[in-house]
Amino acid sequence: MKYWPVLLLGLLPLWAQAVEVGERLAPWTLLDQFDQAYTLDHQTQTLLVARSMDAAKLVDAALKGEPKGYLEARHVVFLADIQRMPRLIAKMFAVPAMRDYSYRVMLDREGRVAPRYPGAVDKVLWLQLKDGQLVAQHEYATAAQLHEALEKAGP
Template identity: 75%
Template sequence: MKRWSILLLSLLPLWANALEVGERLAPWTLLDQFDEAYSLDSQARVLLVARSMEAAKLVNAALKDKPKDYLQERQGVFVADIQRMPALIAKMFAVPAMRDYPYRVMLDRDGRVAPRYVAAEDKVLWLQLQDGRLVARQEYATAEQLAAALEQARP
């Protein structure tokens, strides 16, 4: 019983910080894989968040054969949480490999942004936005599901 109490108390902050439908997302700025800054604004309609390498691979699989501006045309933004990745690996291998992707990846190197959006680590979190407010949320466990959702989000 003591374990359950501890577990429940440790999860309480996550529930308290969970973003609710109708709430405005707090602004943030991150650098992408080209070290270019991007600030979340009211123009974004879809925010994809990958909290693990597994989830980021789902996004890559869903977007790898798409045209260069595919995600941007859908007013989509992709945030990858890479705070647990060793800095040397990120700098020498992972980020340079991301430069070949046909889409921008906002890199959360310090865990300042991605933890705001609570989701399963192995899934891609989809936040549907309108004028900077959350209107819906969904989690995707496969690249096929994510690709189909992106197709439906046509501009």
């Protein structure tokens, strides 16, 4: 009897509905690597979600050599789920290293936003939006594929 509440609470995240094509994404606000707030709005056309360091490295590799403002010019927002990263490591090493990137990274430190968009942990989830509504989604497993998609989404 004592185990039922624990089991039910453990399964609760599995009942959460994944966002589906045609649905409007709920707005959220997160801080980037410079502690600057960003709120998801209707002007965002693409949301990239990385749930792991491997997925974030794919985004970094896809953006190597691209100028500052590359993502913004394409109305792309990059969201990194760093909730599993130890806070001390994030604060002392990871986030300061991200400040050298030529692009903004919205940091989901508490796991409030990224779980809304389920996908493979080792891939980058691409959510295509129009006026805040999801119109398509893809997953990318290589930096080359992601870079090609970003180029097609040109400004």
